[in-house]
Amino acid sequence: MGRLFLLFTVVPLVELYLLIAIGRVLGPVTTIGLVLVTGALGAWFARLEGARVIRRWQEALARQELPKDGVIDGLLIFVGGLMLITPGILTDIAGLSMVMPPTRRVIARFVRAWFERQIAAGRVHVYAPRYASSRSRSGDVIDVEGEVIEVVEVREATDVPPQLEK
Secondary structure (H helix, E strand, O other), X not given: OHHHHHHHXXXXXXXXXXXXXXXXXXXXXXXXXXXXXXXXXXXXXXXXXXXXXXXXXXXXXXXXOOOOOOHHHHHHHHHHHHHHHOOOHHHHHHHHHHHOHHHHHHXXXXXXXXXXXXXXXXXXXXXXXXXXXXXXXXXXXXXXXXXXXXOOOOOOOOOOXXXXXX
């Protein structure tokens, strides 16, 4: 409850205070223009980075490799894009830091470490479906679904197929 209160009450109040303070220095029209420009540029940059991450995922999967940019990068770009289209100074700074690759890598390390601590503490549970496993050429384990099909006896070409014998 406390974190939600902070997120939905205190952060917007701080944002409003900062916008009013900047409006006094730059003027209201310039401040509104600044908010619109950062929102538009942020949305464009988030789209660009999101497309780049998806393209890298597709290329890695085409090579039958796991993507180096994990799900956390995609999540950070999505959340950063949402923050960038939200009017405000703090949300713009946070959103840009999640969208730009150098700062996103740093944030991703912290997020990954947090998830690992939560899993180790038993507060987060990870469930995975059971699949049959096989090894790829690189030695990595690849989980696949499959079914056993009937093994047919191999005969010489001159033999009559079993379905036609009678």
